[in-house]
Amino acid sequence: MSDDEQELGITERKEYSPGEWYAEVVQKAELADYAPMGGFIVTRPRGYALWEGVQDHLDEKFKKTGAQNAYFPALIPESFLERESDIVEGFDPEVAWVTHGGHEELEERLAFRPTSESIITPFMSDWVRSHRDLPLRLNQWCSVIRWEATETKPFFRTKEFLWQEGHTAHESEDEAWDETMTRLDQYENLYEDVLAIPVMRGRKPPHDKFPGADTTTTVEALMPDGKSVQGGTSHYLGQGFAEAYDLTYTDEDEEEAVAHTTSWGLSWRALGALIMTHSDDQGFVCPPRIAPEQVVVVPIWNEDNREEVLDYAEGVADDLEAADVRVELDDRDERNPGFKFNEWELKGVPVRIEIGPNEVEDEELTVVHRPDGENAVEGRENVGETVEDHFDKVYAKLYDAAKENLEENVREAYETSQILGTIGQHGGYVKTPWCGDQACEQVIKEEIAAEIVMVPMDRDEEPIGDECGVCGDEACETAYFAKSY
């Protein structure tokens, strides 16, 4: 193995050291690097292209469902944060403070936005006067900072992260709740259709809601190491924020009324879930729809047939480009085919097309899937349609594997030792009847750092047993315990 090859390959194993393996995949697939300040990362072009894929997909859906993009200041005066007391309490320890501008100390310090309710809601209040101005639906793509002192994990745990935050106001609770569900549907759709990750939908338990929210809903994705990822949250905020920031309007009867608001956010953690779910010991694995490069064409020649193989390969790449496929032709002279295969596998290109003298002679292509190496010989004609078929197959493999992992890893337990034992042995989700008391979560948390990641969306759903799986008191709902990112 040459120096180059050693450097190229993933040395850690996903099964045995998932944390180190993840960090290695992220860096060697050139998705992100660690910044010199703890908690910050640099998103490299191949990683940023994934985020652009998420943006393109969601932004189109948001706009079709009435949301408009806007941009609010990155810095928020401390007095604004203080107007909603739950917000202050929820974010106070996590805020990065700007205290000086140039050589002057500021009269009032400014927070780098940890989330923007406190600056957006007052403006919504200015812009909304009558029921005709509602619903008002704003969205912002931006970065936020939450100054948490934890180990950096690219896309999962970073002090600064990229996200979108939606903020809407409505006339009624029903409309605001519909909005909350529309956004959760869109998040679910992103995970399922684009990222090939099945998710579960639910509510956060009351003690883990967004500060000040009436209800926080979530989509949760199960990682291969048995931990849950909160994939995106959509909050019905009730009227609390509208009251705090004076978001009122004149209703149809000319009476003053208080709006119902929502907010909803999805961050680049979606990329963390994507990378961790599908990738393997050879590197990054990526579903075709969001892959920065969807196809790599690798010509395999010797001195006698170099020109004809290259010509043929160029023709294939040109046809794919004309069919709007993101294609790379790897015609580097200084690398052999084996090296190229490894490199593009590491980088997560879902479909490889190999072209040697046999393919040229028979007017065919050899199509190879990432991650399993399954290959097929296809005709040269209609190469655009051919690769689309293979994209569907690769997507189905990835989705089905993740779905199987999820389905096998939702278990039930009815007492503390069973909850602890099941999570300890298998990871995944453990459903248990729950009395609603945070103290019962604390018991589990202290033992194995698992928490209640969700409860069922339907508040009227009967719990799976009558007695709380931890304390034995009367159960009011079913809790899903899991370790989580």
Add this chain to the structure above:
Amino acid sequence: MSDDEQELGITERKEYSPGEWYAEVVQKAELADYAPMGGFIVTRPRGYALWEGVQDHLDEKFKKTGAQNAYFPALIPESFLERESDIVEGFDPEVAWVTHGGHEELEERLAFRPTSESIITPFMSDWVRSHRDLPLRLNQWCSVIRWEATETKPFFRTKEFLWQEGHTAHESEDEAWDETMTRLDQYENLYEDVLAIPVMRGRKPPHDKFPGADTTTTVEALMPDGKSVQGGTSHYLGQGFAEAYDLTYTDEDEEEAVAHTTSWGLSWRALGALIMTHSDDQGFVCPPRIAPEQVVVVPIWNEDNREEVLDYAEGVADDLEAADVRVELDDRDERNPGFKFNEWELKGVPVRIEIGPNEVEDEELTVVHRPDGENAVEGRENVGETVEDHFDKVYAKLYDAAKENLEENVREAYETSQILGTIGQHGGYVKTPWCGDQACEQVIKEEIAAEIVMVPMDRDEEPIGDECGVCGDEACETAYFAKSY
């Protein structure tokens, strides 16, 4: 005039109070609002849509010419800024400093990025090893903060602003210079083709270069009030940054070499130039290609024909939408046509289609241009093509008017009193032979706050006279004096 109408209309006059008029247009056309902290604004959906138009146009061009988007931290350690001494000196007084994270004081304070050379170049240095890794072209869409204590003017003067910053590394000066020119071409193309604003290209005088740059090139646009706007800058940085941040590579002869770098940026000031150039005493005027709404269809009915007029108008709007035209059907019951005309004129919709019973009967449309109210009766068929023709006409009117303003306002002067008198009387650009000494600019600046906004791109171009127009010493080039935003 009703209360609503008074509130809707622009009360200031562009000719007599351009500053107040501009602020009123920006707010009443719902493009932006002032934030509570001086120097910050809130970009409303109609203003942000303009920025998305700029992004879409430039991003496609950037990607076609080899640039890749990435994302670097918003906060930069002070020690990074200090590695390039010109950068420190150039930005030190304008930096917003984060000094606290949560309740802790940071060991090293962090700057909210004023520009990102100091954090991007070290990573480029890590990523570039061999000449095969060059050219490397990165671009970032983000916000930056420069803490200048000046009066807030939306999109022109704000402490936080949105921009893109490109950063590239090359093997040779020639390649880096070509890159510098490619980006300037793209900026010029944005102004000319999308924003309908002619620009002049040139170099900044040495004392006004980007801190640390070898050469700063600029596109300058002339506003109707006679002031120049620096529309976008593209810098050839030479090898200074590469040396400071150790951006070296192994060349084809296996020797270590220092890269040549460029950076180039365009901010939302482009939107300020757009709004100020074309708008009038009725409100915002916007070229069709970038208009948030390109066409408004206004049905004009009475009780007898309401249904048929509305049906016909809906059909027209549907056809336009199918033809990918951004169209709004204003079928509000509670507003009369006159009110609607005023509102959409204020908001800058370039083409209005009026549909009354006559249009329905004759299967026609009345098409009205913003800004001049010129109208034409057109057939109902192929409405998509019809409006595209009118878009071209509206664009040509706007561009031609701006071009005429520019051509009439480049004058020559050969002595101090003439420079002062010409700018004082007419505004615009005054070309004068210049000795190259900043002191001569200072003489003019102190009298009438005009400065040298550019010198010719071609360093070998002969000055228009032998003696400096200010001091009379030997002239080395031609300076373009103007007041500027």
